[in-house]
Amino acid sequence: MATFFRQCFVGFKVLVVMTVVLGVAYPAAVWGVGQVAFNDNANGQIVSRDGKDVGSSIIGQNFKVDDPQWFHGRPSAAEYDGLASAASNLGPSNPDLLTAIKERQEAVAGAEGVDVSDVPADAVTASGSGLDPYISPEYAALQVERVAKARGLLVDAVRRLVEDHTYGRQLGFLGEPKVNVLELNLALERQ
Structure with a gap:
């Protein structure tokens, strides 16, 4: 014992x-x-402007799709809620997902004045986390004219901002080039 x-x-x-x-x-x-x-x-890569925290460079922000003066990010299955970060879990043949993608394609094509076939995939599909802060350079380029017109800026100046905020592949070969939407919009606001 x-x-x-x-x-x-x-x-x-x-x-x-x-x-x-x-x-x-x-x-x-x-x-x-x-x-x-x-x-x-x-500490979450917090981005500040004028001493005030305005977001995180690693978490997508909700720039309203109906506001033409901002670059828009990817759709979010989590409605940009960091506590609910998740994908929609809808498979590629799910009718609800296919309907949502078609509606998003038509909305983006209408807002940007392009054909539906010219809308990049990241403009209509949410990322796995639903909080992706990046868009493709193609999607950013698609939005340049709308943003320039809404802000009364030269298209070339806005295009240069996109180029200045485009990141290449990590280590030169990993991933795809990308544009951080929050950083781009903050640079746009400083113009």
Whole structure:
């Protein structure tokens, strides 16, 4: 019986030590390294303007589709709610998804004054998280004339802004070129 209690006591001590090490010390060390070495990344890459936080460069924002003065991002299955981040889970042959894509294609084509076949895929499909902050350079280019006209700017000036806010492939070969919509819209507002 004494052996049993001794084993229980040793087990309890191991539990307490491991709880402190893995539940307190390790997370605190990871947090501390993140704050010192990667502060911007560890804190959500918050974007500020005039001392006020306006968003995150890694979370998509809802720029109203009916407001022509802004570049629009991808549709969101989560309605841009970070707490509800998720895809729609509708398969490629689901009639609801196909209907939504067709409606979005027609809306984008009408807003941009182009043929439905010229609408890029990222203009009508949500990302896996529903919070993708990027659009393709093709979708950004499609919106240049509308935004320039709504803001009374030269098309070439707006096109240059898109080029200045286009990121290439990571490491030169991973992924696709992309445009951060929040950063582009903030640059547009400074014009």
